[in-house]
Amino acid sequence: MGPTATGKSGIALDIAGYLPVEIVSVDSAQVYRHMDIGTAKPDARSMAAVPHHLVDLIDPHEHYSAARFTEHARIAMREITGRGNIPLLVGGTMLYFRALLEGLSPLPAADGGLRTHIEERAEANGWPALHAELQRLDPASAARIRPTDSQRIQRALEVCHLTGKPMSKILDQPRHARFPYHPIRMILNPGDRHMLHRRIAQRFDRMLERGLVDEVRTIRDKFRLNDASPSMRCVGYRQVRMYLDDEVGLEAMRDMAIVATRQLAKRQLTWLRPMKNVQTFDCLEEDLPSQVREYLRNAGLAVRFRSTFNWEEKHERWV
Known part of the structure; x- marks a missing residue:
């Protein structure tokens, strides 16, 4: 590595x-x-x-x-x-x-309807505006995602809305996998x-x-x-x-x-x-x-x- x-x-x-x-x-x-x-x-x-x-x-x-x-x-x-x-x-x-x-972390599967809604909001307001929203909901994720990184902003917001939790908190949960x-x-x-x-x-x-x-x-x-x-x-x-x-x-x-x-x-x-x-x-x-x-x-x-x-x-x- x-x-x-x-x-x-x-x-x-x-x-x-x-x-x-x-x-x-x-x-x-x-x-x-x-x-x-x-x-x-x-x-x-x-x-x-x-x-x-x-x-x-x-x-x-x-x-x-x-x-x-x-x-x-x-x-x-x-x-x-x-x-x-x-x-x-x-x-x-x-x-x-x-x-x-x-x-892998227990993240929820993608939700097509929610993703479309997020994309429509991005078209209207721009991805930096959604990044600002992510900063309120999940500051830790927003800190490592660029304001122009549409894919990662979309996924982080999707996880927040589907789980009611910041994606960064879910990623920090213990993982159990046999290697x-x-x-x-x-x-x-x-x-x-x-x-x-x-x-x-x-x-x-x-x-x-x-x-x-x-x-x-x-x-x-x-x-x-x-x-x-x-x-x-x-x-x-x-x-x-x-x-x-x-x-x-x-x-x-x-x-x-x-x-x-x-x-x-x-x-x-x-x-x-x-x-x-x-x-x-x-x-x-x-x-x-x-x-x-x-x-x-x-x-x-x-x-x-x-x-x-x-x-x-x-x-x-x-x-």
């Missing part, structure tokens, strides 16, 4: 060199097909060398949820262990990790926040060089996406969409995307901070792969470590 741009995918591939793992993506953006550059999806060589699961599941106009992730992840993990391998969960979508390990595995939890956490910010900026610049703008243009036109589409709310994609619609210029788009990614990393670190029974590594350490390997060697894994790792040999073995 860890915030964006901490090198989780690289460490996962390194682990695959000495343990019989298959990677399960815990990333709410990598589930979308055709969204490769902006989600930092593993390249073809990595995907061929090590089996990856829960990547490229749906098209950009479709919806995904923590409940669907939990179902798909459990299926993938059963299949992986059935082959005698180890599921290696890798990603930064902390809500998905929490749902899988602790279970039938022994998890070894590792966090990649930057020792220097400024260095992480530099990494974030450099990575987004590489995405632009690789053709992120064309990628967003293609999927937006093909699937007729707009700013309310779930995929277009992903960090980076939202800002490029604004640039394509002439709402901001190129430099402003870049700056906004980098700031939004920093904010995402901050939220991810907030999720991780109270976690217990975890081993934290500084993602900026030069000998990070060796540190992780030594930790896993002593973690009680009942498997033999591979002594060497050859990409070509690995490719042949997996395919």
